[in-house]
Amino acid sequence: MTTEPEQTPPKRVFQPDFLTELFRNPLDPGYADAAARKAKEGDPAGVRKWTASGIATITLVALGFLFVVAYQQTVRDEPARTKARATLVEQVQNRRDETVRLQARADQLGDEVSQLRERELGGQTAARLRDLEAATGLAPVKGSGAKVRLADGPTPINAVTGERNTVARVKDTDLQLATNALWSLGAEAITINGQRLTATSTIRQAGEAILVDFQPVTTPYEVIAIGPDDLAKDFADGYAGHFFRQLAAKYGMSFDATDAHNVTLAAATELKLRVAEPSTPPPAPSASISGLPGDIASQEPHSSSSSEGGR
Known part of the structure; x- marks a missing residue:
């Protein structure tokens, strides 16, 4: 084996x-x-x-x-x-x-x-002209009202693209919203960082800058208005104040509305008009119309200064 x-x-x-x-x-x-x-x-x-x-x-x-x-x-x-x-x-x-x-x-x-x-x-005509200038922004005015303060929030830079986040910045539309709300609440005169608004004023965005009547304004933005005593409270409780509080809570923007006492708003630098029409007084009421008060013919139509603001 x-x-x-x-x-x-x-x-x-x-x-x-x-x-x-x-x-x-x-x-x-x-x-x-x-x-x-x-x-x-x-x-x-x-x-x-x-x-x-x-x-x-x-x-x-x-x-x-x-x-x-x-x-x-x-x-x-x-x-x-x-x-x-x-x-x-x-x-x-x-x-x-x-x-x-x-x-x-x-x-x-x-x-x-x-x-x-x-x-x-003379006295009466000059006084009426001064009132018209104050209402249209051609003369400085003094009084009390509201001060609305808006400021940019943090604008971080994107680490990937290098672009700056501009969501938290105040836009021209925000200032337009603030001024329109103040006009609607009875404001008689408004300035943005010292720039007086008139019937022909513009608030526009030019790149990252905001122009008020072609004058640049920067943050913080102070919108000062002369008007009723409760102007600041009404603004804060209205739609504009609610909108700005939401922006502040979401993007970190700064918003505040306080009373303004004895403030002086400067006159507008220049008012450019393209079309003008002469003002004609209303016709006197006919003597045959009955039932009207006797002093109705001597009254002049009331013109609110807020309508002169172009809003």
């Missing part, structure tokens, strides 16, 4: 993965070949060495020449740029001073015109 020898199972060989091979042999085979070739052939000599050295020298000289030319050009142009900038700054300052001087001259001439008008028109 013969016994067959036991067969040993084949040995399993595991192929190394990429990361294992990378850590085991970190040097690229090309570097090893280059090192072996250099050890065998030695450093380049003769024409090859001089050619490589010449190319490197020429490259360095060319780069140095370009740097020198750029530096000289910058140094030579710097006085011209500085001089041009100084000239522009001087022109801006001169124009600003000229504007201030002309505005002072215009105010002086306006006072002279007012004095001449008072002297020529």
Whole structure:
């Protein structure tokens, strides 16, 4: 009886993965070949060495020449740029001073015109004209009313796009809503950051800026109105106050409505009219109409200043 020898199972060989091979042999085979070739052939000599050295020298000289030319050009142009900038700054300052001087001259001439008008028109007519100017915004007014304050909330920058989140910023429509609500509640005169509103005033958005009659206003926005005693309370309890409280709670915007006492609102800078019609008094009632009060003919129609605000 013969016994067959036991067969040993084949040995399993595991192929190394990429990361294992990378850590085991970190040097690229090309570097090893280059090192072996250099050890065998030695450093380049003769024409090859001089050619490589010449190319490197020429490259360095060319780069140095370009740097020198750029530096000289910058140094030579710097006085011209500085001089041009100084000239522009001087022109801006001169124009600003000229504007201030002309505005002072215009105010002086306006006072002279007012004095001449008072002297020529007389008491009752001049008083009526002053009332009309106050109602239309051409004259400063003083009184009590409400102060509405609006301010932008936090405007974080998106980390991915780099854009600024402008949802929490006060818009031109917000200021329009505030002023229209004040007009509807009986306001007689309104200013936004000192800019007096008239029948032709505009509140517009220009990029990230808000323009009131083409004058830029910035946050915080103070809307001051002269009107009834409960103007601030009525505004806060109305639809506009409810809307601004929602914006403050949702986006972090600032909103406040308080009473304003003895405030003076400046006159509008300029009122541009394109169309005007003469005002004609109403016809006197006929004597044959009976049942009317006797003083009805002497009464003048009442014109509310809020309607002069263009709302």
